Amino acid sequence: MSGHNESPYYFVPQPSRHPIMAATGLLISMASLASWVNGEPWAPITFVVGLLWLLYTLWHWFGDSIGESEGGMYGKNVDLSYRWSMSWFIFSEVMFFGAFFGALFYARQIALHELGSLDYKLIWPDFSAVWPNNGPAGLVSHFRSMTPWPLPSINTA
Known part of the structure; x- marks a missing residue:
């Protein structure tokens, strides 16, 4: 009984760039936060950049996961x-x-x-x-x- 709309037995996603991109965003944010606490004038700007990078990455990562789920890949x-x-x-x-x-x-x-x-x-x-x-x-x-x-x-x- 194998229908066309049946989900696979188990789904293994393709290798993803999202974990390294999220880690990079976190590294930039935390290093900038530490520099901000120590009075570096450039730190607030790089903190915001790192935070936006992390949010951008998470938006796409969650979007990929939702797309896989709604695409019937998760059984x-x-x-x-x-x-x-x-x-x-x-x-x-x-x-x-x-x-x-x-x-x-x-x-x-x-x-x-x-x-x-x-x-x-x-x-x-x-x-x-x-x-x-x-x-x-x-x-x-x-x-x-x-x-x-x-x-x-x-x-x-």
Whole structure:
């Protein structure tokens, strides 16, 4: 039962110039951004050029993908592959952040209290097992909460 409108068993696209073009746009944008932060007068212009290059590339890359999909090139196996790929990506992100939160939990709830026990008072008598910890007394200035601007907002963006 092979009809004319049937999609292929699995579609492998032709080699594409889009990844290298996107990487070039990102490189120009990020190098220009770093130069802009350091006060280079040409950097804002090259940053915009790199960003426009990246957007142009993504427009064509997504257009090619949409054209392949609407052209009937993606069958059930490609759809299944995309779904599994996204599922594994989400799973890897959950595990990645789980590791960070697990390390924070370990540092705050287990290691900090262990370091504050009597066994370690001989090694570090001035240590107090409180969070946030200021480190060795006299070496680190007193802890102050960070305001949301500028660094946390920029990092979040």
